[in-house]
Amino acid sequence: MRLLRTLLLGLLTLAQLALCAEDYYKVLGLNRDATEKQIKSAYRQLSKKYHPDKNPNDPTAHDKFVLVSEAYEALSDPESRRIYDQHGHDGLKQHKQQGGAGGGHHDPFDLFSRFFGGGGHFSNQPGQRRGPNVEVKVGIPLRDFYNGRVTEFQWNKQEICEVCAGTGAADKVVHSCPVCGGRGVRTVRQQLAPGMVTQVQMQCDACGGRGKAIKHRCSACNGERVVRKPATVTLNVQRGMADGARVAYENEADAHPDYVAGDLIVTVYEKEPALEGDEANPDRVDGVFFRRRGNDLFWREVLSLREALLGDWTRNVTHLDGHIVRLGRPRGQVVQPGHVETVVGEGMPVWHEDGDDVYHKTEYGNLYVEYTVVLPDQMESGMEKELWQLFQKWRAKKGVDLHKDSGRPDKPVIKSEQENHDEL
Numbered sequence: 001m002r003l004l005r006t007l008l009l010g011l012l013t014l015a016q017l018a019l020c021a022e023d024y025y026k027v028l029g030l031n032r033d034a035t036e037k038q039i040k041s042a043y044r045q046l047s048k049k050y051h052p053d054k055n056p057n058d059p060t061a062h063d064k065f066v067l068v069s070e071a072y073e074a075l076s077d078p079e080s081r082r083i084y085d086q087h088g089h090d091g092l093k094q095h096k097q098q099g100g101a102g103g104g105h106h107d108p109f110d111l112f113s114r115f116f117g118g119g120g121h122f123s124n125q126p127g128q129r130r131g132p133n134v135e136v137k138v139g140i141p142l143r144d145f146y147n148g149r150v151t152e153f154q155w156n157k158q159e160i161c162e163v164c165a166g167t168g169a170a171d172k173v174v175h176s177c178p179v180c181g182g183r184g185v186r187t188v189r190q191q192l193a194p195g196m197v198t199q200v201q202m203q204c205d206a207c208g209g210r211g212k213a214i215k216h217r218c219s220a221c222n223g224e225r226v227v228r229k230p231a232t233v234t235l236n237v238q239r240g241m242a243d244g245a246r247v248a249y250e251n252e253a254d255a256h257p258d259y260v261a262g263d264l265i266v267t268v269y270e271k272e273p274a275l276e277g278d279e280a281n282p283d284r285v286d287g288v289f290f291r292r293r294g295n296d297l298f299w300r301e302v303l304s305l306r307e308a309l310l311g312d313w314t315r316n317v318t319h320l321d322g323h324i325v326r327l328g329r330p331r332g333q334v335v336q337p338g339h340v341e342t343v344v345g346e347g348m349p350v351w352h353e354d355g356d357d358v359y360h361k362t363e364y365g366n367l368y369v370e371y372t373v374v375l376p377d378q379m380e381s382g383m384e385k386e387l388w389q390l391f392q393k394w395r396a397k398k399g400v401d402l403h404k405d406s407g408r409p410d411k412p413v414i415k416s417e418q419e420n421h422d423e424l
């Protein structure tokens with residue numbers, strides 16, 4: 001019994017050891033050759049996912065949150081990353097004991113606040129302020145709505161200054177304001193009338209009410225604590241996503257040390273197709289001529305008089321993913337001008353917000369083809385003569401008198417007559 005317990009304890013210790021020495025790249029879900037940008041992006045995603053404020057019922061989330069920030073701190077600093085790559089966890093430990101920077105166990109909430117602002121907590125915490133949401137519009141060509149595409153866009157984002165870690169001070173040291181003593185307010189005596197003095201509290205203008213002061217301004221942000229720079233955001237355009245669909249990125253709006261960043265809200269809209277230049281249409285598909293309404297697509301096809309009248313024609317329409325939709329009529333089939341043909345299942349993929357998967361067969365809307373018939377400008381006189389005779393011959397036999405068929409009166413009805421009639 002005792003042996004078993006010792007064994008079990010031993011196993012448990014081993015498991016704990018394994019947990020402590022978890023590979024930092026694996027923790028962030030990255031390969032060893034990950035770029036600095038990928039490391040940052042992985043931290044942004046995972047730290048939000050495992051933040052204890054978001055997982056109040058999951059006690060393991062806190063450990064994961066700590067581990068993610070540990071991994072980020074180790075890998076984001078080039079020197080500590082190099083040491084970790086060569087000597088692993090032990091190497092890092094030694095490096096730290098020798099007073100080296102990077103890979104240290106800083107407060108994970110402090111690291112979090114350097115990315116998302118505020119005190120490292122989410123705004124559902126009491127006393128946390130939240131920044132405004134930011135709305136961004138991103139134009140997407142129709143073919144990307146049809147095929148689905150992971151794309152990127154940039155916007156000018158306010159970020160917490162990395163050089164001074166959001167302190168605004170060149171030495172990263174923040175002192176309390178000497179004017180107000182760090183309280184952010186000053187008490188001012190005001191004379192209301194001779195002999196009547198009152199004390200009023202005013203915001204300290206030396207520190208703007210923050211109660212903090214710095215000796216030398218950070219040159220990167222000019223003491224503002226934040227900088228604006230282009231931020232690249234990955235956007236997953238799902239197949240059939242609606243024109244005007246909104247995608248929310250939690251806490252990815254402008255960041256500021258004083259508040260938790262709001263959400264970045266992206267509205268995707270269909271970009272006007274460009275006929276010139278291949279950027280929007282690299283496959284040279286006919287797709288730029290499609291028009292979309294909801295799940296359906298619209299297409300205009302032009303027929304000559306001969307085709308509309310006699311049939312025996314085909315068209316190959318190159319769809320948005322390059323596949324061919326064949327249109328056509330056998331000889332003898334008339335197409336009326338303005339006729340709309342429904343091609344079932346050749347419209348847009350129907351968007352399911354939970355996403356398509358292998359078990360879910362994609363449904364499609366319809367393609368509506370409207371036919372336009374063009375008449376020849378001019379006919380050769382020989383051809384005109386023959387056609388005329390031909391029509392004359394068949395008109396006598398089988399011709400339809402459209403006027404007679406319409407049921408309209410021969411004599412036009414004059415309005416004043418009708419009014420008189422009504423009075424009788």
Ligand SMILES: [Zn+2]
Pocket residue numbers: 161162163164165166167168169218219220221222223224225226
């Ligand atoms: Zn700065």
Ligand SMILES: [Zn+2]
Pocket residue numbers: 177178179180181182183184185204205206207208209210211212
């Ligand atoms: Zn002050």
